[in-house]
Amino acid sequence: MPSTxxxxxxxxxxxxxxxxxxxxxxxxxQRVRATCPQAHQxxxxxxxxxxxxxxxxxxxxxxxxxxxxxxxxxxxxEESKSVACLSEIWQAMAQKGLDRSACVVALGGxxxxxxxxFAAATYMRGIGFVQAPTSLLAMVDSSxxxxxxxxxxxxKNLAGAFYQPAYVCADTSTLxxxxxxxxxxxxxxxxxxxxxxxxxxxxxxxxxASRLAERDPEVVNEAxxxxxxxxxxxxxxxxxxxxxxxxxxxxxxxxGHAIEKLAGYGVYSHGAAVAExxxxxxxxxxxxxxxxxxxxxxxxxxxxxLGLEPLAFSASPSQIIDAMRSDxxxxxxxxxxVIPSDVGAWSVLPVEEDILREHLDAWSRSK
Ligand code: NAD
Numbered sequence: 001m002p003s004t005x006x007x008x009x010x011x012x013x014x015x016x017x018x019x020x021x022x023x024x025x026x027x028x029x030q031r032v033r034a035t036c037p038q039a040h041q042x043x044x045x046x047x048x049x050x051x052x053x054x055x056x057x058x059x060x061x062x063x064x065x066x067x068x069x070x071x072x073x074x075x076x077x078e079e080s081k082s083v084a085c086l087s088e089i090w091q092a093m094a095q096k097g098l099d100r101s102a103c104v105v106a107l108g109g110x111x112x113x114x115x116x117x118f119a120a121a122t123y124m125r126g127i128g129f130v131q132a133p134t135s136l137l138a139m140v141d142s143s144x145x146x147x148x149x150x151x152x153x154x155x156k157n158l159a160g161a162f163y164q165p166a167y168v169c170a171d172t173s174t175l176x177x178x179x180x181x182x183x184x185x186x187x188x189x190x191x192x193x194x195x196x197x198x199x200x201x202x203x204x205x206x207x208x209a210s211r212l213a214e215r216d217p218e219v220v221n222e223a224x225x226x227x228x229x230x231x232x233x234x235x236x237x238x239x240x241x242x243x244x245x246x247x248x249x250x251x252x253x254x255x256g257h258a259i260e261k262l263a264g265y266g267v268y269s270h271g272a273a274v275a276e277x278x279x280x281x282x283x284x285x286x287x288x289x290x291x292x293x294x295x296x297x298x299x300x301x302x303x304x305x306l307g308l309e310p311l312a313f314s315a316s317p318s319q320i321i322d323a324m325r326s327d328x329x330x331x332x333x334x335x336x337x338v339i340p341s342d343v344g345a346w347s348v349l350p351v352e353e354d355i356l357r358e359h360l361d362a363w364s365r366s367k
Pocket of ligand 1: 177
């Protein structure tokens with residue numbers, strides 16, 4: 001299967017390519033050479049799960065292009081998106097003598113991409129940056145759009161920068177080693193993009209959901225490409241979340257983040273929590289935005305068939321509302337949701353506490 005190129009365009013800065021295909025990591029060096037022509041050095045940042053699998057392929061490709069290449073392997077897991085880990089990376093960059101022409105290659109999931117991107121954005125006020133996502137979530141979402149961040153004790157992604165990569169290399173053959181939990185996690189973000197993206201994407205996904213769950217290579221490739229096209233359009237319209245368009249990417253996240261926080265980070269995957277949040281937000285849509293009830297059943301069936309069954313998690317409405325209060329999307333103390341009124345139609349609405357409590361009651365009774 002040939003690889004597919006999606007271009008991410010901006011009005012006021014250089015565009016970049018996202019390439020999706022099997023085996024393309026072997027050519028990442030050529031793409032770094034082409035997109036960061038000033039680079040003499042490359043630094044691959046990866047994690048402890050991905051390094052034994054794919055680091056050699058990335059390093060060989062970079063070295064074959066004459067780039068002086070070294071690597072840093074961080075412990076796998078969200079805990080690495082920390083000030084301490086970032087500080088170690090900055091110091092290692094300095095010790096390795098990286099200069100302004102160097103290029104960072106983020107090889108891994110969203111944790112590596114967010115952390116390595118922030119390191120690239122801040123070291124010497126910004127050096128070259130290429131994303132080589134290896135998780136499904138990172139291919140369909142986090143590697144595109146330029147959000148980089150670390151977590152602070154006060155909350156997730158609280159320190160970061162918008163910093164676009166020069167190139168994104170989504171080698172789908174790396175997905176062969178992804179476990180089922182992480183696979184379903186990525187499927188949650190694909191489903192989110194499809195509901196918000198519109199009829200064409202949504203009904204295509206409904207039709208192909210079981211083949212996606214079985215990891216049929218053709219369907220996987222197309223699901224990634226469609227998600228990247230969707231994300232590229234959103235980011236082109238609102239790179240820095242100023243006009244509000246980019247907020248649609250938070251569909252399912254208001255309840256999803258609250259669940260992740262209350263259950264303890266890592267208990268449920270991000271995508272599984274987002275899927276639960278999508279179920280809840282669409283039910284709000286029926287009550288508050290005239291969303292068709294049929295769509296609730298279609299979305300439920302879609303999530304089920306992607307391995308994202310309803311979570312066996314429950315908490316009292318008060319606990320959930322408290323957890324939702326720290327959401328970055330809130331304004332003036334009001335809890336806000338991305339609420340679809342149909343496939344491809346959405347708005348961000350504040351929901352009054354008494355209404356929210358009523359719906360959360362119904363949600364916890366359904367558990
Ligand atoms: P992750 O990076 O922790 O990866 C999930 C797990 O899969 C890890 O254990 C990792 O080592 C492993 N893994 C990755 N690729 C693998 C492969 N090919 N084979 C075997 N194992 C592999 O998590 P994630 O779900 O990829 O990303 C989640 C992070 O992304 C969160 O920190 C979240 O905040 C961030 N995120 C960022 C954006 C953005 O726009 N920047 C968007 C969504 C999520």
